Amino acid sequence: MTPLLTTTDLCKAFGGLRAVDHVDFSVAPGEVRAVIGPNGAGKTTFVSLVCGRIAPTSGTIVFDGRDITAMPAHERVRAGIAYTFQITSVFPNLTAFDNVALPVQRTLADGRGSGRLRDGVMAALSRTGLAARAGTPAGALSYGHQRLLEVAMGLALKPRLLILDEPTQGLSDGEIDSFVGLVREIARDATVLLIEHNMPVVMALADRITVLDAGKVLAEGTPDEIRANAQVQAAYLGTEAA
Incomplete structure (x- = not known):
């Protein structure tokens, strides 16, 4: 192979x-x-x-x-290629949803489509167990949840x-x-x-x-x-x- x-x-x-x-x-x-x-x-x-x-x-x-x-x-x-950092690199003032929305937008060919954007974000958050915290500011999440949020951001890129x-x-x-x-x-x-x-x-x-x-x-x-x-x-x- x-x-x-x-x-x-x-x-x-x-x-x-x-x-x-x-x-x-x-x-x-x-x-x-x-x-x-x-x-x-x-x-x-x-x-x-x-x-x-x-x-x-x-x-x-x-x-x-x-x-x-x-x-x-x-x-x-x-x-x-997607990479999650050893030290968290989330945007603390943005919600978990908005943190993941940033990489999801990169995967949408036309950069538009609110339905597809939401679906992509929630799919990544759900996979990492963070769907219920979509509206929580990233800075208010525990450190462990911030780590999982960063994984969700990586997954959102569909690497x-x-x-x-x-x-x-x-x-x-x-x-x-x-x-x-x-x-x-x-x-x-x-x-x-x-x-x-x-x-x-x-x-x-x-x-x-x-x-x-x-x-x-x-x-x-x-x-x-x-x-x-x-x-x-x-x-x-x-x-x-x-």
Whole structure:
């Protein structure tokens, strides 16, 4: 199967620090791929390169057969890449409905159609369990609900690749269980790239896991392979994946 996303020899240096160090990486269509690693491993820098928030020092990024290495972030969104931030980026003074309406408008060919707009917004809010909070200002939502709102904003773009950066941060145990079900549902229609510290979530969701350490790929494999990898145990997992 032709990969949906491929990076080749991808590097990002900040002065003398190489945050992403010659990373070769590929994700198949429909896959749920987790990227894990200790703090400072380069995970967020890597996905920031993929979505176009920062430019690589060297290397290439190919999405759906197209070289997007120099493509601006907004064009990558149009191409089908959506990214939720590690720190919430909702508009606190707008309602949950209006936050989601902004990306929905980008998916409407003519930019009009109030019925289609409302349907698109409510569908995204319903999938994330926020339909009852459509009229609530985003700033009045709990942190966990703000995280889910950002996922709804990403879903509203109807992406082919949805990148979720620490999505369960701030969620209650019940919300995490619902989130796991949501990602499984999303994966029916889209490819998911998940950056996550919650190992039970990673092990429950990921088809394959890539482990980064000091900007390099330390290991890659199925959840069972990663759980049993001695290098990964020493560098990161310890007892977390038990």
